[in-house]
Amino acid sequence: MDGFKHLVDTLSRPTILVTFTFLIFFFIFPPSDWFEKWHRRLKFDGLWSKKSLWIITAILVGFFVFGLGDSDFRSIMLKPDNVPITGLIFLLFFFTWIAMSQAYKNDALQEAGLPVDEQYDAPNDKVLVWPDLVYVELISIVLCSAFMLIWSIGLPAPLEEPANPSESPNPAKAPWYFLGLQEMLVYFDPWMAGVVLPSLIILGLMAIPYLDNNSEGSGYYSYKNRKLSISIFMFGWLILWNLLIVIGTALRGPNWNFFGPFEYWDSHKVEALTNVNLSEFIYVKWMSTGLPTSILFREIWGILIVLGYFLVLPPLLAKTKLKGMYERLGAARYSLFIVLILAALTLPIKMYLRWMFNLKYIIAIPEYFFNF
Amino acid sequence: MAEKKSLLKRLAEGQVWTSIFRGGGVPKSRRQRMMVVLNSVFLHLHPVRLPKHAVKLKYTWCMGGLSFFLFLILTISGILLMFYYRPTIEYAYTDIIDLTEQVPFGIMREIHRWGAHAMVITVWLHMFRVFMTGSYKPPREFNWAIGVVLLLLTLLLSFTGYLLPWDQLAIWAITVGSNMARATPFLGSEGPGAAMLAIGDINFVTVASDVRFALIGGRFLGEATLLRFYVLHCIGLPFVIMIFMAVHFWRIRKDGGISTPV
Ligand code: HEM
Numbered sequence: 001m002d003g004f005k006h007l008v009d010t011l012s013r014p015t016i017l018v019t020f021t022f023l024i025f026f027f028i029f030p031p032s033d034w035f036e037k038w039h040r041r042l043k044f045d046g047l048w049s050k051k052s053l054w055i056i057t058a059i060l061v062g063f064f065v066f067g068l069g070d071s072d073f074r075s076i077m078l079k080p081d082n083v084p085i086t087g088l089i090f091l092l093f094f095f096t097w098i099a100m101s102q103a104y105k106n107d108a109l110q111e112a113g114l115p116v117d118e119q120y121d122a123p124n125d126k127v128l129v130w131p132d133l134v135y136v137e138l139i140s141i142v143l144c145s146a147f148m149l150i151w152s153i154g155l156p157a158p159l160e161e162p163a164n165p166s167e168s169p170n171p172a173k174a175p176w177y178f179l180g181l182q183e184m185l186v187y188f189d190p191w192m193a194g195v196v197l198p199s200l201i202i203l204g205l206m207a208i209p210y211l212d213n214n215s216e217g218s219g220y221y222s223y224k225n226r227k228l229s230i231s232i233f234m235f236g237w238l239i240l241w242n243l244l245i246v247i248g249t250a251l252r253g254p255n256w257n258f259f260g261p262f263e264y265w266d267s268h269k270v271e272a273l274t275n276v277n278l279s280e281f282i283y284v285k286w287m288s289t290g291l292p293t294s295i296l297f298r299e300i301w302g303i304l305i306v307l308g309y310f311l312v313l314p315p316l317l318a319k320t321k322l323k324g325m326y327e328r329l330g331a332a333r334y335s336l337f338i339v340l341i342l343a344a345l346t347l348p349i350k351m352y353l354r355w356m357f358n359l360k361y362i363i364a365i366p367e368y369f370f371n372f
Numbered sequence: 373m374a375e376k377k378s379l380l381k382r383l384a385e386g387q388v389w390t391s392i393f394r395g396g397g398v399p400k401s402r403r404q405r406m407m408v409v410l411n412s413v414f415l416h417l418h419p420v421r422l423p424k425h426a427v428k429l430k431y432t433w434c435m436g437g438l439s440f441f442l443f444l445i446l447t448i449s450g451i452l453l454m455f456y457y458r459p460t461i462e463y464a465y466t467d468i469i470d471l472t473e474q475v476p477f478g479i480m481r482e483i484h485r486w487g488a489h490a491m492v493i494t495v496w497l498h499m500f501r502v503f504m505t506g507s508y509k510p511p512r513e514f515n516w517a518i519g520v521v522l523l524l525l526t527l528l529l530s531f532t533g534y535l536l537p538w539d540q541l542a543i544w545a546i547t548v549g550s551n552m553a554r555a556t557p558f559l560g561s562e563g564p565g566a567a568m569l570a571i572g573d574i575n576f577v578t579v580a581s582d583v584r585f586a587l588i589g590g591r592f593l594g595e596a597t598l599l600r601f602y603v604l605h606c607i608g609l610p611f612v613i614m615i616f617m618a619v620h621f622w623r624i625r626k627d628g629g630i631s632t633p634v
Contacts, residue, residue, distance in 0.1 A: 081489075081541070084486075084489040084490070084492075084493060087493065088493055091493065091497060095433065095497055095500060095501070098430060098433070099500070099501070099504040102430065103504065115633075116633055117425065118423075118425040118431065118632060118633050119633050120423045120424055120425065120632065125423060125424050126421040126422060126423060126424065127421065127422065127423075127424050127427060128402070128405050128406065128409075128420065128421055129409050129415070129418045129419060129420055129421065129422060130399060130405045130406075130408045130409050130415070131405065132427045133418060133422065133426075133427045134415070136427055136429065136434065137434070137437060140429075140434045140437060140438060140441070141441055144438055144441060144442070145445075148442075148445065148483060148486060148487055148490065149479075149483075151482075151486050151490075152479045152482035152483045152486055153479060153482070155482070155486070156472075156482060157472075157481050157482045157485040157486070158541060159465075159468060159469070159472075159537055159539050159541075160539040160540040160541045161539060161540045162465045162538065162539060162540070163461075163465070163538045163539055163540060163542060163543040164540060164543075165543065165592065165593060167540075168544060168547075169540055169544055172544040172545070172547065172548050173544075173545065173548065174545050174548045174549050175530060175531065175534050175545055177492050177527060177530065178527075178531070178549060181552075182548060189555065190551065190552045190554070190555035190562075191555035191556065191557055191560070191563050191564055193552070194549075194551075194552025194553070194555060195552060195553075195555060195556045195557065195560075195563070196557065202520060202524055205499075205520045205523075206516070206517040206520045208503075208508060208516065209508040209509060209510075209512070209513035209514075209516050209517070210513060212508075212509070215509060215510070215634075216506075217506040217509075218505075218506040218507070218509035218510075218631065218633070218634055219505060219506060219507060219509075219631035219632045219633045219634060220505060220506070220632075220633045221504055221505055222506070226506065230503075230504070233503055237500065237503075365564075368564055368565070368567055368568075369555065369562050369563055369564045369566070369567075370564035370565070
């Protein structure tokens with residue numbers, strides 16, 4: 001028992017959990033033919049079969065039931081405002097399964113030269129809203145109301161001590177749907193984690209229809225003919241969005257330190273903070289000259305790296321690896337797309353720089369609140 | 373002898389019923405069924421007929437519809453909560469206690485709070501569904517963008533509501549959130565570039581004039597913050613989200629109804 005709990009605690013360390021999901025992700029949601037070949041070889045396509053639905057649901061349920069026997073697990077997951085997260089985990093899996101299994105079914109139909117499931121013969125195959133749709137709506141409404149009533153009777157809304165501005169709880173957490181952003185604060189300063197990246201998420205989401213100029217797969221579930229776009233969306237949505245929220249909610253305790261799901265939230269746990277800026281690496285560690293006094297001179301390397309990343313890398317990729325994409329998208333779409341993707345990738349990049357080298361900032365200009 | 377009619381049928385053919393629901397009777401014929409939808413201001417948000425896959429749960433998951441339904445539940449339970457709740461530091465917390473303990477059938481707060489969590493989830497799943505069916509592709513690009521605004525507004529509604537109970541959970545969650553505003557580039561007092569917005573020694577962006585100040589109505593979370601969040605939560609944001617929902621629904625129809633394979 002304890003061995004298993006310990007194993008789960010270890011495996012859920014962000015370094016291991018995130019690395020594992022990164023490694024496995026593109027074999028589950030293949031972005032290209034090469035990945036798809038391996039996807040099939042590794043039998044990941046079996047994930048979207050009925051059998052897997054039951055097995056994985058059973059594993060999830062089993063894990064939660066087992067976990068609830070543990071007081072530390074219970075105290076995190078049963079915190080009233082965290083209960084929806086448990087629901088979210090199940091719903092995410094369920095609906096991903098629904099979407100993917102229908103997509104694979106349609107892919108197979110198309111491969112066999114048959115029309116997809118949603119295909120209909122335009123004016124003839126229509127049904128009447130009354131009663132066909134109103135019925136479904138009525139049943140959904142009744143079920144949803146019943147569900148809300150049961151939930152509301154069963155679980156009282158939380159109310160803590162009256163507000164006291166001089167006594168801050170540890171950890172002070174935002175509501176769960178913002179914990180992905182709060183988790184980003186580990187790797188970024190607030191101006192990035194709280195302002196720039198969220199704005200880019202909104203902008204990027206709005207831009208999706210204008211960036212994805214592949215007209216295939218509109219109006220029905222499919223995977224094969226939209227591999228790349230679905231794979232990218234899934235990565236952003238499942239990993240950068242939802243996994244980060246789960247980490248921020250369930251695995252972050254006092255002082256925003258990491259705690260496994262079965263670990264006691266000990267507020268005295270200290271984690272050595274020995275993070276170093278790039279400029280300190282260069283001038284202090286490698287050149288042993290001490291930091292230059294001029295800010296520009298001190299930060300020039302970081303600035304060059306960031307400029308290179310956002311300004312030199314895109315055209316370089318357009319000429320080499322992403323040539324096909326550049327031609328497909330055209331200059332305007334490509335530029336917006338690649339900048340958004342590179343911005344999103346700064347998060348994993350900074351994660352790994354932190355984990356491997358304790359790197360804090362690539363550019364550190366605290367004098368002007370500009371740390372990146 | 374006249375044929376015996378059921379009570380329901382007699383009711384459905386009586387003057388009262390037919391005056392409300394034109395066409396009269398239980399809609400049986402195809403024509404009657406079409407007229408029901410056309411004649412009702414609520415039902416005629418729908419088309420009269422639609423592709424057969426569009427009524428299947430496995431296609432839409434009904435998530436857009438449920439988001440809207442939860443919004444209605446939240447509006448109603450929210451109005452009831454407003455009867456009891458006063459947005460001042462003196463009363464807010466005790467009013468919340470009163471309304472759970474003194475008000476008969478006091479689960480309105482639960483309905484409202486869990487409804488809000490549920491709506492965040494249904495809106496996310498709705499977005500996920502729309503993506504997976506490729507329904508953002510032309511001609512629905514703009515409706516997707518409107519949807520993103522709806523997602524943002526849903527989150528903001530949740531966020532502003534979170535402060536209102538004025539307990540530890542509330543103010544510290546909002547503290548974490550609003551502190552980020554301090555770091556807004558150029559507009560926050562601790563944001564990159566803010567120091568550049570100055571003439572000589574006079575700074576324009578200070579703790580008493582930046583976006584955080586505008587958001588919380590002061591340098592610290594307090595009376596003004598509570599009032600601001602209350603007004604935004606109960607009037608400002610619902611007003612805006614209703615406008616965007618109206619456009620969203622209108623556009624679904626104008627874009628040719630629920631998406632189908634082309
Ligand atoms: C308050 C939030 C929202 C409400 C109440 C809402 C409501 C609805 C409803 C009732 C539908 C009809 C079909 C269905 O139920 O799936 C729909 C369709 C649609 N929604 Fe939303 N929605 C919301 C948010 C969003 C978001 C966040 C997005 C995307 C980012 C979005 C994009 C769309 C699109 C593109 C359609 C057309 C889908 C199709 O034709 O298949 N909506 N919405």
